[in-house]
Amino acid sequence: MVETRGLAGVDGERNGGARCDVRPDEGVFAAYVGLTASGYDLASFAAGEPMDGLVARIRAYSWPAELVTYFARARRTVRTVNPYWPRAFLLVAAALHLQATAGDVRQVADCVARLDIDSTEKGPDSLAWLAGLPDMLARMRVALAFPAWWEGYLRIVHPLLADYARAALRARHAIVRRTGVAATDLPPVVVVPNLLQAPEVVDFVVVNGIVHVIAALPAVASVAHELLHHLFRSTIDAAGAEIAEHAAAYGPVRDAMLRSGYAWGDDVASWRRAFEENLVRAATYWVVHGDSLPTREVEDDRAAGFAYVPALCERFVQGWRGPADIRTFIGECLDACAEQARSAGGG
Numbered sequence: 001m002v003e004t005r006g007l008a009g010v011d012g013e014r015n016g017g018a019r020c021d022v023r024p025d026e027g028v029f030a031a032y033v034g035l036t037a038s039g040y041d042l043a044s045f046a047a048g049e050p051m052d053g054l055v056a057r058i059r060a061y062s063w064p065a066e067l068v069t070y071f072a073r074a075r076r077t078v079r080t081v082n083p084y085w086p087r088a089f090l091l092v093a094a095a096l097h098l099q100a101t102a103g104d105v106r107q108v109a110d111c112v113a114r115l116d117i118d119s120t121e122k123g124p125d126s127l128a129w130l131a132g133l134p135d136m137l138a139r140m141r142v143a144l145a146f147p148a149w150w151e152g153y154l155r156i157v158h159p160l161l162a163d164y165a166r167a168a169l170r171a172r173h174a175i176v177r178r179t180g181v182a183a184t185d186l187p188p189v190v191v192v193p194n195l196l197q198a199p200e201v202v203d204f205v206v207v208n209g210i211v212h213v214i215a216a217l218p219a220v221a222s223v224a225h226e227l228l229h230h231l232f233r234s235t236i237d238a239a240g241a242e243i244a245e246h247a248a249a250y251g252p253v254r255d256a257m258l259r260s261g262y263a264w265g266d267d268v269a270s271w272r273r274a275f276e277e278n279l280v281r282a283a284t285y286w287v288v289h290g291d292s293l294p295t296r297e298v299e300d301d302r303a304a305g306f307a308y309v310p311a312l313c314e315r316f317v318q319g320w321r322g323p324a325d326i327r328t329f330i331g332e333c334l335d336a337c338a339e340q341a342r343s344a345g346g347g
Contacts, residue, residue: 019188020168022161027095028214029153030137032196033146034071035088037063042084042198043216050156051195054149061145070136073129082201085261086117087126092194092214093205094130095137100207105131111205116273118264157193163218164191171223171288175231178287180322187211187230191223202226225284229276232283235326236276239334243275244268246334249308249341253278256305275308279333282312291317307344308337 032040036058045052074087093115094108101107108130112122120126140146168191176183187206192214199216204226206212213226236243250263250271257263262277263270281301285293293313301309315333 019186020165020172021188021190022164022168023190023192024154024157024161025096025099025192025194026141026150027099027137028092028192028194029150029196030140030146031071031091031095031133032088032194033058033149034067034136034140035074035084035091036196037061038068038071039075040071040084040088040196042082042201043196044199050152054152054156055196057145058149061143064139067136067139070129070132080259080261082198082261085201086115086121088197088201089203090115090121090126090130091133092203094133096192096205096207096212098134098137105134108133116269116276119269120264153195157195160193160218164193164215167191167218167220168213168223170220171227174220174224174287175227178290179231179320181231185323186227189213189223189227191215191218193218204229206230221284221288224287225280228280228283228287232276232280232326232330235330236272236279238327239330240272242331242334243272246275246338247271249334249337250274252341252344253305253307256307260305275334275337278306278308278337279312279330281306282309282316285309285313286316286320293317308340311336311340 036043036055043051043055045055071091074084074091076083076085076087090112093111097107097111098105109127112127112130115122168189172183172186172189175181175186188210190210190212192212193216194214195216197214197216201216202222202225203214204211205214211227211230213223215222247268250266253274254263254266254270257270257274257277263274285298298310298313312333315329315336319329319332321329
């Protein structure tokens with residue numbers, strides 16, 4: 001049998017107090033097996049790679065029609081960069097919460113209610129769909145081929161676990177070094193390698209105070225990005241009124257944010273989510289690269305529609321004053337977005 005605990009215990013005093021773990025998760029894997037069987041094709045593997053062979057076996061399996069139909073509901077018909085957002089994420093979040101709560105679907109509903117996503121994805125139909133996940137995962141696990149797929153997946157991912165652990169530790173250390181946040185103020189992190197998902201997609205799910213980062217690649221920036229979302233979230237919550245006052249700044253990024261799935265309408269909640277994503281992308285560049293920002297990557301983000309990332313990068317370089325002053329800093333970042341929006345409009 002392949003060890004399934006990953007690198008549990010790669011944390012503690014010998015790593016400066018950082019609390020990190022790397023743990024392949026059978027529930028996450030099973031959810032993405034179902035998605036793959038239903039047509040998910042955003043992962044990327046070269047012909048002949050072990051994962052390419054695993055995916056081929058999953059797709060060739062004789063699946064019950066109702067199971068394929070269930071997971072196919074994760075694909076949305078709207079035109080976005082990732083048609084599986086946020087429903088593939090909801091499946092992963094549900095799988096992790098079910099595992100932590102011994103299958104309590106009420107905890108899944110509580111988790112979904114707290115998420116900053118389109119409210120239509122949190123309604124009764126969505127919750128009823130997610131309530132069916134335990135049965136679908138149970139049926140999948142008794143499929144004759146599933147144990148072999150899980151065993152094979154663990155063999156493939158096991159040599160990569162040290163890379164994921166290093167990425168997590170470096171991300172935490174970079175945030176502490178750059179922002180001044182104490183290591184003990186950062187939450188514990190569990191990195192869940194998920195090679196079946198798109199390499200561009202990284203999700204984070206908070207379960208019992210632990211940030212689970214679900215990623216296909218062991219990248220420092222990916223882990224830092226998700227931890228920074230967690231770091232800024234409470235301050236952004238507290239700044240709700242000020243974010244609403246700056247809602248005119250939503251206009252220049254609205255269409256791009258709708259296409260990318262970071263917004264879903266013309267409401268303040270969409271603007272808030274768009275602002276947060278622009279802010280955290282800028283913070284990630286600054287935390288990982290310091291004052292020598294990666295000009296090409298920043299420009300790529302701007303060209304992709306994250307119009308405020310360059311200006312917010314400058315705010316981090318010039319205006320960050322430490323964790324005690326985050327609330328004021330958020331206000332200054334909102335002002336920078338508003339000024340750019342006025343300039344773009346010729347006002």
